[in-house]
Amino acid sequence: MRTAAQRIAKYNARMLSTLLDPTLAAVNAQAVTNYNLYVQDFYPKQVQMRTILDSFSMPTPMIAGFEAFFGELYHVSKVATGDILTAAAAVLVTKWSDTAHLGAGNASVLKAVALGVFGITVP
Secondary structure, eight states, X not given: OOOHHHHHHHHHHHHTOTTHHHHHHHHHHHHHHHHHHHHHHHHHHHHHHHHHXXXXXXXXXXXXXXXXXXXXXXXXXXXXXXXXXXXXXXXXXXXXXXXXXXXXXXXXXXXXXXXXXXXXXXX
């Protein structure tokens, strides 16, 4: 069995290995690429959502709740299509329109965001 000092020395040697550095560099480069692609897709949609909220004269303190709804809807739009996407969007509209800090009267705004940004017609 190795002593604590031997284990520490082996770990330190492994972390300084030149074989590990290219792997970390490759993973880091891929993470940066993925994040850049995500931002290029997400940001324009977020701007569209803000434009819709402005057209409804939405008070600034309420925008955080709509951002949370938007984030969930964005995720659903990436993992579902067709009727499943529409059903999931309807569930999110119901969830967020019942949220106290958004107020029960904002289902129409949530539906407008779903339609205007993602092209989802929520019944």
